Amino acid sequence: MTQDYEIFELGTFKFQCGLAVPDCKLAYKTFGTLNAAKDNVIVYPTWYSGQHYDNEWLIGPGMALDPEKYFIIIPNMFGNGLSSSPSNTPEPYNADRFPNVTAYDNVKAQHRLVTEKFGIEKIRMVTGWSMGALQTFHWGAMYPDMMDLIAPFCGSAKCSRHNYVFLEGVKAALRADAAWENGRYTSKPEKGLRAVGRVYAGWGLSQTFYREELDLKALGYASLEDFLIGFWEGFFLPKDANNLLTMAWTWQNGDISANELYNGDYKAALGAIKAKAYVMPGQTDLYFPPEDSQNEVANMPNAAFIPVPSIWGHFAGGPGTNPEDVKFIDDKLKELLAS
Structure with a gap:
């Protein structure tokens, strides 16, 4: 490109x-x-x-x-x-x-x-x-x-303060992956990135969005699990963990x-x-x-x-x-x- x-x-x-x-x-x-x-x-x-x-x-x-x-x-x-x-x-x-x-x-x-x-x-x-x-x-x-x-x-x-707490969950999910190596990772902390997607999934969209099943009806996913993997895990997997942590600090502060x-x-x-x-x-x-x-x-x-x-x-x-x-x-x- x-x-x-x-x-x-x-x-x-x-x-x-x-x-x-x-x-x-x-x-x-x-x-x-x-x-x-x-x-x-x-x-x-x-x-x-x-x-x-x-x-x-x-x-x-x-x-x-x-x-x-x-x-x-x-x-x-x-x-x-x-x-x-x-x-x-x-x-x-x-x-x-x-x-x-x-x-x-x-x-x-x-x-x-x-x-x-x-x-x-x-x-x-x-x-x-x-x-x-x-x-x-x-x-x-x-x-x-x-x-x-x-x-x-x-x-x-x-x-x-509430928003700050949400971001603590995002950061903890990334850091819990052993592959993260305190930010000195040599391979992508994939488990941590997938976990961030799951943490985000409950926050990025509203309760009503899920109640009305817009993940299936509007976005065309096959199931809730398909949405969590395809949309949310897929959203974060290409991103760099240290970059995400840097921007999370910017957001929290x-x-x-x-x-x-x-x-x-x-x-x-x-x-x-x-x-x-x-x-x-x-x-x-x-x-x-x-x-x-x-x-x-x-x-x-x-x-x-x-x-x-x-x-x-x-x-x-x-x-x-x-x-x-x-x-x-x-x-x-x-x-x-x-x-």
Whole structure:
């Protein structure tokens, strides 16, 4: 497969945790053309374990993210296997020595890409699903004068305690495989990756999804066990265990106020977001329940709370799994962009 993305060289990049990785890289893909005024920009970050390919379901002619109208930048998160990650960083910062990365680190690097590579000063919209939403909130709080609009969907500005506990299960499943070898594995910890798929299966989709047997009726699997193996184990088996652990740390430590700008004052960070915001939780999302989004919106100066009416749980927000949810999100993004 030919490489369909580009690399922005960050040089030696200093992470919040105090490690500085030399020759740090940010992988990204763009769609459309930057106009002369450089004001048709949409930034669309990736999500947990996802790469830019996995964001492309929301881009297309006639959609809100229309490459004929907008210049869309998908920056890949650190740890996702394309940008600098445990799996592709040379010694000594490889594997279990890769830095603990924050969403702040990710957005700082993305800001450099946008400003240094493209000379962009104004962004029309930042949007993203799940950890993409976490980064979207960070963009709004870190660079409040830079964008007009933000649209985080099925994600949060800060990892909740309940969400943190779920991720402890994901991490424990990976680490319980003897082949993991404390992050120094020589062969893929397949049992651990399969176990992660099983842990995720009960969280990624709602109780109603399973009650209504949408794994069989909508996705066409032969049985529940077939779904657990074919969809969930199949989802995680190609991924690198250390990369998953790095991104899980980023997720668990997600907090738009954990930086020198806000010094832990979460409400101040939310209050600093000037962009007009559509905050769109999934109605049945078990990681990011609508109540959490209501709390965020209550502390934001220019935000609307717009739940996605779906029984697809967290997967209402992606990756393009249910056409009705795709249409709902796309319609709301069009409405926001038109405002």
